[in-house]
Amino acid sequence: MRDYAGGAAGRGDTIAAIATPPGEGGIGIVRLSGPEAFAIADKVFRGRTRLVLAPTHTVHYGRIVDPRTEEVLDEVLVLVLRAPRTFTREDVVEIQGHGGFFVLRAVLRAVLAAGARLAEPGEFTLRAFLHGRLDLAQxxxxxxxxxxRTEYARRFALRQLAGDVSQAVRGLFEEAQALRAQVEFELDFSEHDEGEIDRGEFLQRLEVLRRRVGDLLRGKSVARLVREGPAVVLTGRPNVGKSSLLNALLREERAIVTPIPGTTRDVVAGELELAGFRFRLLDTAGLRTTEDPVESIGVARARxxxxxxxxxxxxxxxxxxxTEEDVEIARYVASLSVPAIVVVNKADLAPRLERQRAAELVPGSPVVSVSAATGEGLGELEERLRLAFVEGEAWEGVLLVNERHLRLAEEAxxxxxxxxxAMRRGATLDLVALPLRVAAERLGAILGIDVGEDLVRQIFSRFCVGK
Known part of the structure; x- marks a missing residue:
C-alpha cells in the first residue's frame, strides 16, 4: 500500500456512498468498500445467503432493511466482490436497487447505521491508488x-486509464533514474578512474531521452482541442449568409436571419458534435466600417x-x-496565420463568382461551395472541418492531454x-546531476511517485462522492 499519512482514506475502515447520479433512474447503486463490507451489508440484507460466506463475484437477490426497525427499504440485487479482485483492492459490496433519490438515501442511511462511514469525494478511487490498483495518472x-464531453476526450481518457500513458512515462522515468544514478555514483566514487563516465555515450542517451519526452508533448497542441473543442469563427461582410450557415450547421435556428445588413451585432455561439469533437461555432458581426456604436462593438468583438x-x-x-470588402476581409484573415476555409455560400442561386477567384482570397486555403438554404455542400464542409483537426502526426502514438502531466513533462x-x-560543454558532473534529479522527479510525479499529500488530496477532492 502506498504511503499516505493523512486523510480519512488512511484509516482502513469501511466506507459507503451512493455511486450513481442523483435523480430518477431504473437502477441506483450504493457501494461499500473496506474490511467490514460484508459484515455491515449482512446487517441490512435479507436474502437466502449470508454475504460474509458468499463466493466472490456473485449476485444475490433480497431486501434491504433498516437494521434498527427491520423496516423493508428496497428490493435489491447485491454484488459480492472479494479483495484483491476489485476496483479498490478491498472487499466491495454493491447494492443495486431502484434509482429514486429517497430510496437510495434510505438504503445509504441503513448502511451507515450498520457501521459504515460516508465516503469522502473520490475516496474509492483514492483507495485504488493507495493499494496500487492505479497510479496517479490512471x-x-x-x-x-x-x-x-467529446468522443475524443473519452478515447484519450480510456487509453490513459488502460495504462498507455503510464507505461510510456514509466519507461522515461526509469531511464532518467538510471542516468541520475550513474552520475551520482561517479560523484560519490570519483577517486576511482575506472568508473569514469563515457561522456559521448552518456550525452547520446540524454539526447534520446529528451526527444522521447518531447514526443509526449506533441499532445500539447491537441489537449485544448480535446477538452474544449476547436473554436471555428464565421466571418465575412454583412449579409453573405453567415448566420444562415451557422443555423444550417447546427440544424437549429440559433442566429437571427434577416435581409438587413448588420443584424448580427454580437458573437453568437453554438456547438456542433462532429467526428468526435465538440466544435464551437462562432457567428460574428459582419466586418465593415460603421457609424452605429452598437454594431462597432460587435465588429470589435468579431476581430x-x-x-x-x-x-x-x-x-x-x-x-x-x-466586393472590395470581401478582399479586405480576406487580407485580414490571411494576416492572422490561422487556418481558413473559404465558403462560397448561396450555391443554389445563379453563380456569379468563379471558384478560382474565391481560391485567390486566402492562398492555400480550401474552397467549399454550399447552400445554407438547401443544405447543399454541408457534408463536404463538415469533412473539411474534420480534416482540419484530426489528421497528422500530432494525433499518433501516446500523447499527454492532462494539464498537470503536460506541465510536469515540460519541466522534465x-x-x-x-x-x-552541461554535459556538452564539459561541465562538472554535479551540474549534470541536479537537472537530472529534477527531470526524474517530474516524470515520477506524473505517476504519483513521491508526491506530497497536498497534491493527492487536491486531485481526489475534484471527484464526486461515490467514485
Whole structure:
C-alpha cells in the first residue's frame, strides 16, 4: 500500500456512498468498500445467503432493511466482490436497487447505521491508488473519463486509464533514474578512474531521452482541442449568409436571419458534435466600417474572436461578384496565420463568382461551395472541418492531454536540456546531476511517485462522492 499519512482514506475502515447520479433512474447503486463490507451489508440484507460466506463475484437477490426497525427499504440485487479482485483492492459490496433519490438515501442511511462511514469525494478511487490498483495518472483518467464531453476526450481518457500513458512515462522515468544514478555514483566514487563516465555515450542517451519526452508533448497542441473543442469563427461582410450557415450547421435556428445588413451585432455561439469533437461555432458581426456604436462593438468583438480562433470560415456570396470588402476581409484573415476555409455560400442561386477567384482570397486555403438554404455542400464542409483537426502526426502514438502531466513533462524536458547542455560543454558532473534529479522527479510525479499529500488530496477532492 502506498504511503499516505493523512486523510480519512488512511484509516482502513469501511466506507459507503451512493455511486450513481442523483435523480430518477431504473437502477441506483450504493457501494461499500473496506474490511467490514460484508459484515455491515449482512446487517441490512435479507436474502437466502449470508454475504460474509458468499463466493466472490456473485449476485444475490433480497431486501434491504433498516437494521434498527427491520423496516423493508428496497428490493435489491447485491454484488459480492472479494479483495484483491476489485476496483479498490478491498472487499466491495454493491447494492443495486431502484434509482429514486429517497430510496437510495434510505438504503445509504441503513448502511451507515450498520457501521459504515460516508465516503469522502473520490475516496474509492483514492483507495485504488493507495493499494496500487492505479497510479496517479490512471486515477486522474477516471475523472477525465467521467467528465469527457467529446468522443475524443473519452478515447484519450480510456487509453490513459488502460495504462498507455503510464507505461510510456514509466519507461522515461526509469531511464532518467538510471542516468541520475550513474552520475551520482561517479560523484560519490570519483577517486576511482575506472568508473569514469563515457561522456559521448552518456550525452547520446540524454539526447534520446529528451526527444522521447518531447514526443509526449506533441499532445500539447491537441489537449485544448480535446477538452474544449476547436473554436471555428464565421466571418465575412454583412449579409453573405453567415448566420444562415451557422443555423444550417447546427440544424437549429440559433442566429437571427434577416435581409438587413448588420443584424448580427454580437458573437453568437453554438456547438456542433462532429467526428468526435465538440466544435464551437462562432457567428460574428459582419466586418465593415460603421457609424452605429452598437454594431462597432460587435465588429470589435468579431476581430477579437478571429484572433483567438482555431479555424476561420471566410464566407462569401457566390451569387454576386466579389466586393472590395470581401478582399479586405480576406487580407485580414490571411494576416492572422490561422487556418481558413473559404465558403462560397448561396450555391443554389445563379453563380456569379468563379471558384478560382474565391481560391485567390486566402492562398492555400480550401474552397467549399454550399447552400445554407438547401443544405447543399454541408457534408463536404463538415469533412473539411474534420480534416482540419484530426489528421497528422500530432494525433499518433501516446500523447499527454492532462494539464498537470503536460506541465510536469515540460519541466522534465527543460531539465534534461539543461543536463544535456552541461554535459556538452564539459561541465562538472554535479551540474549534470541536479537537472537530472529534477527531470526524474517530474516524470515520477506524473505517476504519483513521491508526491506530497497536498497534491493527492487536491486531485481526489475534484471527484464526486461515490467514485
Amino acid at each position: 486515477a486522474e483518467a477516471v475523472l477525465d473519463l467521467i467528465r469527457a 477579437k474572436a478571429l484572433r483567438e480562433a482555431d479555424l476561420v470560415l471566410l464566407v462569401v456570396d457566390g451569387s454576386s461578384p466579389l 524536458e527543460a531539465a534534461l536540456a539543461e543536463a544535456e547542455e
